[in-house]
Amino acid sequence: MNAFLSALLTASLSGTAAALVLIAGKKRLVSRFGGTWYYYVWLPVLALFLCGVRPEVPALSQMKAELTAPQQITQLSVPAPEAEPGGGANADTAATFAANPYAIAETATVPLPDIGALLLLIYLTGVAASLLVTAAGYVRFLRRTIDREPVFVRGGMEVYLTSRVVSPVLTGFFKQKLILPDIDMAEDELELILRHEGVHRRRRDIWYKAAVALVRALHWFNPAAYWMERTIGEACEYACDEAVTKAMAPAEKLRYSQMILHVASCRTPALALGFSDSAKQLKRRFLHMNTPRKARRTILASLLAAVMMVSVFCLSTFVLAQDTTLTDKNGGLYTYYNISKSMEENIANTLGLPSPDNPSPSVSVISKPYIDQDAKKVTNLNRTEPVYQVQIGWKSKAADLWGAQVKTADVAGRTVSYAFLGEAAQYQDDPILNELVSKQIAFELTYQPDPRYGAYDHTAFISALIDQGVYVFEEVTPAEEFAPIMESTLYVNVPNEMGGVSGVEAGTIGLKKLTRYTNETKIDETWSGRVQVNQDIDGGQGVALGNGILVAAGQTLAIDIKEVTDAMPTINVAIWDDTANTAVDWMPNLASGHRYYYTPGEIDAGHRYRVVVSTAETQGDIADIDVYTY
Numbered sequence: 001m002n003a004f005l006s007a008l009l010t011a012s013l014s015g016t017a018a019a020l021v022l023i024a025g026k027k028r029l030v031s032r033f034g035g036t037w038y039y040y041v042w043l044p045v046l047a048l049f050l051c052g053v054r055p056e057v058p059a060l061s062q063m064k065a066e067l068t069a070p071q072q073i074t075q076l077s078v079p080a081p082e083a084e085p086g087g088g089a090n091a092d093t094a095a096t097f098a099a100n101p102y103a104i105a106e107t108a109t110v111p112l113p114d115i116g117a118l119l120l121l122i123y124l125t126g127v128a129a130s131l132l133v134t135a136a137g138y139v140r141f142l143r144r145t146i147d148r149e150p151v152f153v154r155g156g157m158e159v160y161l162t163s164r165v166v167s168p169v170l171t172g173f174f175k176q177k178l179i180l181p182d183i184d185m186a187e188d189e190l191e192l193i194l195r196h197e198g199v200h201r202r203r204r205d206i207w208y209k210a211a212v213a214l215v216r217a218l219h220w221f222n223p224a225a226y227w228m229e230r231t232i233g234e235a236c237e238y239a240c241d242e243a244v245t246k247a248m249a250p251a252e253k254l255r256y257s258q259m260i261l262h263v264a265s266c267r268t269p270a271l272a273l274g275f276s277d278s279a280k281q282l283k284r285r286f287l288h289m290n291t292p293r294k295a296r297r298t299i300l301a302s303l304l305a306a307v308m309m310v311s312v313f314c315l316s317t318f319v320l321a322q323d324t325t326l327t328d329k330n331g332g333l334y335t336y337y338n339i340s341k342s343m344e345e346n347i348a349n350t351l352g353l354p355s356p357d358n359p360s361p362s363v364s365v366i367s368k369p370y371i372d373q374d375a376k377k378v379t380n381l382n383r384t385e386p387v388y389q390v391q392i393g394w395k396s397k398a399a400d401l402w403g404a405q406v407k408t409a410d411v412a413g414r415t416v417s418y419a420f421l422g423e424a425a426q427y428q429d430d431p432i433l434n435e436l437v438s439k440q441i442a443f444e445l446t447y448q449p450d451p452r453y454g455a456y457d458h459t460a461f462i463s464a465l466i467d468q469g470v471y472v473f474e475e476v477t478p479a480e481e482f483a484p485i486m487e488s489t490l491y492v493n494v495p496n497e498m499g500g501v502s503g504v505e506a507g508t509i510g511l512k513k514l515t516r517y518t519n520e521t522k523i524d525e526t527w528s529g530r531v532q533v534n535q536d537i538d539g540g541q542g543v544a545l546g547n548g549i550l551v552a553a554g555q556t557l558a559i560d561i562k563e564v565t566d567a568m569p570t571i572n573v574a575i576w577d578d579t580a581n582t583a584v585d586w587m588p589n590l591a592s593g594h595r596y597y598y599t600p601g602e603i604d605a606g607h608r609y610r611v612v613v614s615t616a617e618t619q620g621d622i623a624d625i626d627v628y629t630y
Helices: 003-024 026-033 035-040 043-050 057-066 091-099 115-145 187-202 205-218 223-245 250-263 279-289 295-321 343-351 422-427 431-444 458-468
Strands: 072-077 103-109 152-154 157-162 169-171 177-181 365-367 370-372 386-396 407-411 414-420 469-478 486-495 501-513 524-533 541-544 549-551 557-563 571-577 582-590 594-600 607-614 621-629
Touching: 003 026, 003 043, 003 115, 003 223, 026 035, 026 223, 035 223, 043 205, 115 169, 115 205, 157 187, 169 187, 177 187, 187 205, 187 223, 187 250, 205 223, 223 250, 343 386, 343 458, 370 431, 386 431, 407 431, 414 422, 414 431, 414 458, 422 469, 431 458, 431 469, 458 469, 501 582, 524 541, 524 549, 524 607, 549 621, 557 571, 557 607, 582 594, 594 607, 607 621
Parallel strands: 157 177, 414 469
Antiparallel strands: 072 103, 072 541, 152 157, 169 177, 370 386, 386 469, 407 414, 486 501, 501 594, 524 621, 541 607, 549 607, 557 594, 557 621, 571 582, 571 607
């Protein structure tokens, strides 16, 4: 889901949870702590509704590009590269492509369906409509009611008389205007009305009400937002009544109540303050006016309310952030087990101990997984940004750990020994890596291998490793120091003076992880955004990204695969030299979070290059890709 919509949903659910608590307890809370407290305790709830509604400029820019004219997509026939003899360099691959060049099949205008962009468009349309209706109603009310000069000014408020309202209404953000019904009104009633509206003015309740209207517009799809708006409007009157009647005698409170009954009948627009109340609400207002409050209780209630709001937000965010069941596909780490060998041989080989099949053992390393900030492995289905690359494995407890300090962690009732070796020792207090130990062991103790690839007891295997071994970090590399995953030099054969051919350097091809540190300044761009990638059925289909791009001497062509989907977790990428009409390189099964790059050599600099994508997955889908030079 679009990151903005995900943040919006988080904010809406957390705000709703807090709002429902306050609405459900309204009668008891107002009775016990007063209307003023109940009115202002809604402010943190508004913050919850807004926390997460943070439009991200890249996301909105991308949406704008998606919702404009349809993308122009060129379908190309892409030949599949032949296997390189003996696993050699890519010269044979280039020759194979050159023998069977791309042929343009068709050019078509293809709409790119994207449910995320569609939902975002619907949401923004709803927000705009809600704000427009609110603003239009406010402007229409002012034009209909204020059509003459004020009759007098009181406390900075311009007071108007009109027959088009039947109860007092206070409006205006910077210059307040009080609109009174043109009816017979006793002098003391007018004085009470002016005192009531003066409290609204001093407290700037019109701004509060505008903030509530904004939140309701941002969450127009959520019924709780409308319920909250009505409840805050009611609480606003409770708070105002308390301020007006605080020092009144019982007889004065009675007269004040009679005034409210006399004028409380007008429906007001969203951005105005009026006396409109239901019979039940009026009854509650009169009851609350005569209920004394204790300041100490109110302060304590405020502290409890603040704790409640923070707790609700943290709980809702925690629930939304929970992953589905952890697997090796979505981030779970597990220790390699060779199913062709016995349990005893696997334990010995993993711990670096002698065994019949391995008399000269060494530590069996899991590999060098990339780890995210949640201490999970970055995979095709856990497409998060890596913060570390770690080389991890097991050593026997009898092994020389080079003076490393052995630490312990209690995981699922087991005591796990672990250590950071060599230069990795500087990370021994890193919270992510310490959590990695607990998270991996907890996962391994319940991990069930796929029986299609050989059945064995993984729990027994990992239990033996815990008993006999130490989990070790041999290397830790932070994201800012990531080396390329792969980088190689391409060669092309050219005629020489002897009548034969010589291999000449044609450029450098490479692959690296995308992190916040891979942010080179773009020189030119041929594609940025989403594209519908086709399934590569027979190795000959592909979609060209843009119309090609000129790569000058010293420049690098970058293909940033920013996001793919669960349905299509990998894509194939080919680079084609349009100038020479030959293939450069082809890289299959690339996942998101990778940059595939090419720096032409001297003989190919200044050529125009085209990037073509396809997928070997069971179906095609949308991918988010940038193609540019730097």
